[in-house]
Each structure stands twice: as structure tokens, then as C-alpha cells.
Amino acid sequence: MTRLPQFIENVQGKLWLTEDEDHNLEIRYHIKEVLFEEQSKYQHVMVLDSYTFGPMLVLDGIVQTTSRDGFIYNEMISHVPLAYHPNPRNVLIIGGGDLGAAREAAKHEKVERVDLIEIDETVVRASQLHMPEVSGGTEISPKIRIHYRDGVEYVKNLKAEYDVIIVDSSDPIGPAVELFSEAFYQNVHRALKDDGIMTCQSESPIFYQDIMAKSYNRIAGIFPHTKMYTAVVPTYPGGFWTFTLGAKQALPDPEQVRFDIDARYANEEVIRGCFSLPTFIKKQLEK
Numbered sequence: 001m002t003r004l005p006q007f008i009e010n011v012q013g014k015l016w017l018t019e020d021e022d023h024n025l026e027i028r029y030h031i032k033e034v035l036f037e038e039q040s041k042y043q044h045v046m047v048l049d050s051y052t053f054g055p056m057l058v059l060d061g062i063v064q065t066t067s068r069d070g071f072i073y074n075e076m077i078s079h080v081p082l083a084y085h086p087n088p089r090n091v092l093i094i095g096g097g098d099l100g101a102a103r104e105a106a107k108h109e110k111v112e113r114v115d116l117i118e119i120d121e122t123v124v125r126a127s128q129l130h131m132p133e134v135s136g137g138t139e140i141s142p143k144i145r146i147h148y149r150d151g152v153e154y155v156k157n158l159k160a161e162y163d164v165i166i167v168d169s170s171d172p173i174g175p176a177v178e179l180f181s182e183a184f185y186q187n188v189h190r191a192l193k194d195d196g197i198m199t200c201q202s203e204s205p206i207f208y209q210d211i212m213a214k215s216y217n218r219i220a221g222i223f224p225h226t227k228m229y230t231a232v233v234p235t236y237p238g239g240f241w242t243f244t245l246g247a248k249q250a251l252p253d254p255e256q257v258r259f260d261i262d263a264r265y266a267n268e269e270v271i272r273g274c275f276s277l278p279t280f281i282k283k284q285l286e287k
Helices: 072-086 100-106 123-131 151-157 174-180 182-191 209-220 268-273 279-286
Strands: 006-010 014-021 025-039 044-050 052-059 061-068 090-095 113-117 146-149 161-168 192-201 224-230 238-245
Touching: 014 061, 014 123, 025 123, 044 123, 044 161, 052 123, 052 146, 061 072, 061 090, 072 100, 072 192, 072 224, 072 268, 090 100, 090 151, 100 113, 100 161, 123 174, 151 174, 151 182, 174 182, 182 192, 182 209, 192 209, 209 224, 209 238, 209 279, 224 279
Parallel strands: 090 113, 090 161, 113 146, 161 192
Antiparallel strands: 006 014, 014 025, 025 044, 044 052, 052 061, 192 238, 224 238
């Protein structure tokens, strides 16, 4: 390789990706090979083959998902709202260009349609070509329909169209900033049917407490029933990650929830118990 891509450095003959977290923490990944690199209209996109995590999707120098642990995030952001909804037929995913969440959603027998709204075609193409463990490759479920559009604009004119909406966004920088706004959450609320449920990733409770709390409080100000849940995703800063769920109607008793989908992280016990939060997170949400 004559030219090293942006964000990659050669140190004594070894390739490294260094992820900078708010100029206070650096996480380094030893890289075997650059599988894909392209500057899209919206962001710098790479797929890197790493020694520990296998192929990993990297946007603007930040790891989004990996072939080794991506299933954890994708299962939790999709299966939790779908398990708690009584009849999830129509699903909207905003973001999620790696196709992982869409693949998981399509596993549910009741789900008839999964609309994936991804602004950047490059992310989908790179994931399908080089991350089949996450994306499923070029063969996708007939339930999944991919639309290359701006998710913020897409939901503005919708009313009572979807049963479940999953906001699978990257961090609130670049094209993902508006996906954390109050106006966007209000549009998501309007796009849901009367018994609709939405969920989104709401960042690290250690490194991004302010973003987590703001996301939760904005959703709680719009949805009458709001809950936060967590999962451990090793390649995310600190490994501990939160999700926020907003529901138009009261959620069923967890003991009544059934889950029999073929999954590697999610199971009935995890789905039922994921809303149990550590004390320090509860206190952060109460501020």
C-alpha cells in the first residue's frame, strides 16, 4: 500500500487505527488490512480487517460495528422493542447502513416489512461486500427495503404508519446530529401507530452522560412510557452502552414477554431483565 488512508498509521511496520474519544482517551486497534476506503458525500468510510475483532466498519475514524461483537448491539436495539410490541408488522429503521439491525428485525415472524432509511449508500455497499457476518452479504431478506434518503426528512410527513421505529444512528456528529433532536423525536412519535414503540442508542453512561440524559429526557417528554436499558458492547468506549425506548402505551409485564428468536446475545431472560439499571444511571436520569 503506497498511501495510508486517513486515520491509519504505520508504526514499525504495523498498521494501527487510533480512535480519539474527546481528546482524553485513545483506543488503538491493530489492523491486518484495509479492505475498503472511500470518502462519500457525507463521511469517510472504511472497512478494516482487525486482528481481534475481524472486519470493522469505521466512519470518520470511529468504529461503528465489528464482525466479532456487532451482534450484541444489533440484537438489543431491534429485539427489545419488537419483543415488547404486541403485533409489530411494519418496522422503520433510520440509519443502520450495516444492515445488522434490519437482519435481526426481519427474523420476527410477525414482521412483514422493514424500511431501512440510510443516507449514505457507501456504508451499505461496504458492509455488504466486506462484512457479511453483520450485513448478511448481498442476499437480504425480501422483507427489507432499502431507501437512500435523509431519515430526518423522511419522518417529517409520516403519520401513524409504523409499529416500531428503530433509530440506529452513529454518534451525534456530522449527519447524525439531528437524529438526537427533540423535533426529530416528535416526528418519530407522530409516525408511530397508537400502540407504537421507538428505540434508539443513547450513548455511554460513563463517557457521554450528558448526551445520554438529554436523549432520555427528550424522549420522556414526548412518550408517556419511557425506559432505558443497557448492553455490553466491547468495541464501544467503556464497553457499557445504553438504549432508550419510548412507547405510546404501557409496556406489558416483562414476565409476559416471550422471545424465541435465534440470537446469540438476546434471550428471554435478557429481554425481560434489561430495564434493570444500576443506581448511578438512575441518578443521572433524575438530574
